[in-house]
Amino acid sequence: MSEKLFFVISLYSVKSCKQTKLLLGRRRFGQTATCRSLVPSKRVKHTNGEASIACTASPTTTVQVGILGASGYTGAELLRLLAKHPRVSVKVITAERSAGKTYGQVFGQFQYRNGYHVLPETLIEASSLLEDSKLLNSLQVLFCCLPHGTSQEYISRVPSNIRVIDLSADFRLQDPSSYERWYGKEHKAVDLQRQAVYGLVEVHRSAIQHARLVANPGCYPTAAQLALVPLLKHRLIDPNDIVIDAKSGVSGAGRALRESSLFCEVHEGMHAYGVGSHRHIPEIEQGLTEACGHSVVVNFTPHLVPMSRGILESIYVKLPSGVGVTQLRECLQDTYANEHFVTLLPEGIVPQTRFVRGTNHCLLNVFQDRIANRAILFSAIDNLVKGASGQAVQNMNILCGFPEETALQDVALFP
Ligand SMILES: NC(=O)C1=CN([C@@H]2O[C@H](COP(=O)(O)OP(=O)(O)OC[C@H]3O[C@@H](n4cnc5c(N)ncnc54)[C@H](OP(=O)(O)O)[C@@H]3O)[C@@H](O)[C@H]2O)C=CC1
Numbered sequence: 001m002s003e004k005l006f007f008v009i010s011l012y013s014v015k016s017c018k019q020t021k022l023l024l025g026r027r028r029f030g031q032t033a034t035c036r037s038l039v040p041s042k043r044v045k046h047t048n049g050e051a052s053i054a055c056t057a058s059p060t061t062t063v064q065v066g067i068l069g070a071s072g073y074t075g076a077e078l079l080r081l082l083a084k085h086p087r088v089s090v091k092v093i094t095a096e097r098s099a100g101k102t103y104g105q106v107f108g109q110f111q112y113r114n115g116y117h118v119l120p121e122t123l124i125e126a127s128s129l130l131e132d133s134k135l136l137n138s139l140q141v142l143f144c145c146l147p148h149g150t151s152q153e154y155i156s157r158v159p160s161n162i163r164v165i166d167l168s169a170d171f172r173l174q175d176p177s178s179y180e181r182w183y184g185k186e187h188k189a190v191d192l193q194r195q196a197v198y199g200l201v202e203v204h205r206s207a208i209q210h211a212r213l214v215a216n217p218g219c220y221p222t223a224a225q226l227a228l229v230p231l232l233k234h235r236l237i238d239p240n241d242i243v244i245d246a247k248s249g250v251s252g253a254g255r256a257l258r259e260s261s262l263f264c265e266v267h268e269g270m271h272a273y274g275v276g277s278h279r280h281i282p283e284i285e286q287g288l289t290e291a292c293g294h295s296v297v298v299n300f301t302p303h304l305v306p307m308s309r310g311i312l313e314s315i316y317v318k319l320p321s322g323v324g325v326t327q328l329r330e331c332l333q334d335t336y337a338n339e340h341f342v343t344l345l346p347e348g349i350v351p352q353t354r355f356v357r358g359t360n361h362c363l364l365n366v367f368q369d370r371i372a373n374r375a376i377l378f379s380a381i382d383n384l385v386k387g388a389s390g391q392a393v394q395n396m397n398i399l400c401g402f403p404e405e406t407a408l409q410d411v412a413l414f415p
């Protein structure tokens with residue numbers, strides 16, 4: 001592609017002046033950035049006295065990363081995305097059951113390399129990585145794609161100079177007693193839990209920049225909060241009347257063998273689960289309460305639908321008197337005007353999971369309900385991208401001072 005054409009496409013695809021400025025500092029995707037403001041580098045002292053580097057990358061550095069739990073769905077999605085990242089080298093990948101295998105043996109799509117030159121040959125056990133201090137200390141960023149409970153055990157053993165992005169729920173809830181109540185076990189790393197920054201980028205961007213530990217949000221809470229946080233902040237919906245009807249593809253349940261994920265159990269059918277008790281309820285309420293300034297309680301019901309990936313949430317809200325759908329639209333439009341990954345669709349277009357499949361985008365829209373003073377919101381994401389690994393890469397880009405959209409510029413795979 002000619003430089004000129006690339007430049008025009010870049011300007012077209014980025015929405016904000018800030019992002020345009022960042023791209024202007026780059027000659028071509030994959031080449032060294034020349035704009036020094038991309039890579040601030042300062043030592044940050046955390047409240048617990050530990051120190052870390054705010055942005056580890058210099059304009060020419062490649063960041064060395066490790067992935068705990070690379071043999072699961074979010075791990076594979078991370079490697080798919082990082083394969084396109086010009087400033088990342090994946091140095092170590094771990095697995096439990098699949099330890100000792102090559103990555104291509106676990107995932108056939110990684111048998112071919114297509115220019116991907118930094119994939120380690122073999123998956124090692126997570127404990128082997130943590131016992132190898134030389135290998136561990138060669139990393140700047142560690143992604144953790146392990147199950148809840150397991151994540152906190154491993155992350156507590158990681159030296160504090162390594163930035164960690166945890167995809168599990170272990171560090172998302174600020175209150176240890178809430179974690180215990182919803183996850184059924186005591187939190188074993190409460191200090192880390194307090195230190196963690198909730199990684200919903202569009203809401204917590206500035207705090208993420210200096211975080212040592214990022215708690216990557218859950219998939220359903222990402223879709224719900226991106227739709228609701230701005231409206232609650234601006235008091236445009238009733239905080240006591242929010243119903244979130246959510247549908248997810250089966251990859252949301254992970255790759256571990258479970259009866260409920262078998263083809264015969266999910267094909268040609270759909271069902272609700274976790275009714276009134278799903279673990280994403282406290283996470284959604286925590287984010288909405290913070291936006292609103294007082295306690296928000298939601299009605300949230302997830303459903304499993306027979307597709308591999310994607311989340312669609314239909315959200316029913318009540319409008320305070322004097323507020324109309326136009327104001328809701330204006331609020332979302334203004335909030336996300338400069339955001340690369342969140343888009344309010346034109347009036348009348350319903351977000352579909354197909355429009356975001358394989359991408360880091362969240363598509364939103366608002367409709368007037370037939371019933372007076374009520375509106376219906378829709379929010380669509382790919383659970384494995386904006387709902388997990390894509391948002392994790394977005395967080396890493398912020399931690400390292402890279403343009404936020406690096407490696408995340410895919411258009412949905414359609415049909
Ligand atoms: N799937 C999704 O859409 C989303 C998932 N998440 C969260 O991200 C995390 C990863 O999810 P996902 O990739 O779907 O899960 P998977 O079940 O697909 O993968 C889990 C990974 O962890 C490894 N693992 C399991 N148990 C242990 C252990 N005791 N010690 C070391 N490694 C272990 C597995 O290795 P092996 O397979 O080799 O045994 C595998 O690599 C989870 O916490 C999940 O809740 C968050 C948002 C969305």
Ligand SMILES: CC(=O)N[C@@H](CCC(=O)OP(=O)(O)O)C(=O)O
Pocket residue numbers: 167168169217218219220248249250251252253254280302304
């Ligand atoms: C379809 C399906 O099973 N989805 C998962 C949510 C996936 C996710 O975001 O997970 P964590 O909060 O567990 O990290 C569930 O409902 O538990």
